Amino acid sequence: MFLTCADAMPKFRLQAARQFHYDQGNPLWEYDRRVMACSYCHVKESGGAPWNSFGQALQEQFRADAAVAGKNKFPQVLYDLLKAGQDSDGDSYSDALEVFAKTLPGDATSKPEKTVAELEEEFEAVGGISQFQPLSQPRK
Numbered sequence: 001m002f003l004t005c006a007d008a009m010p011k012f013r014l015q016a017a018r019q020f021h022y023d024q025g026n027p028l029w030e031y032d033r034r035v036m037a038c039s040y041c042h043v044k045e046s047g048g049a050p051w052n053s054f055g056q057a058l059q060e061q062f063r064a065d066a067a068v069a070g071k072n073k074f075p076q077v078l079y080d081l082l083k084a085g086q087d088s089d090g091d092s093y094s095d096a097l098e099v100f101a102k103t104l105p106g107d108a109t110s111k112p113e114k115t116v117a118e119l120e121e122e123f124e125a126v127g128g129i130s131q132f133q134p135l136s137q138p139r140k
Contacts, residue, residue: 053088054106075134
């Protein structure tokens with residue numbers, strides 16, 4: 001099987017996958033759409049409109065950050081959204097905990113297998129929200 005540039009994930013998904021550490025342990029992560037599916041932010045697996053609740057929250061965060069800081073960059077907006085501690089899909093797991101557990105923060109049916117308390121303990125033990133700060137330099 002040959003992969004082309006068209007098969008690679010869009011730039012913003014590549015940035016998010018790195019920022020969430022989803023790039024680790026998979027040498028072909030840039031070409032593996034399972035690493036971070038379009039349904040992370042979109043209702044449809046193929047992407048495009050409409051956006052799910054996490055995608056809508058991300059759009060709102062872009063507007064909020066732009067009002068405060070003017071020009072904003074995707075990694076910082078993403079971090080600001082996770083740092084806010086909201087639960088976009090209303091399933092009782094914060095968006096940051098769902099990112100950590102590799103479930104979909106915009107889909108209430110996609111939940112971590114562990115309890116909120118168990119997951120929060122693990123999350124804090126590995127650095128909590130600080131692990132999702134924008135990367136100063138891309139990992140190699």
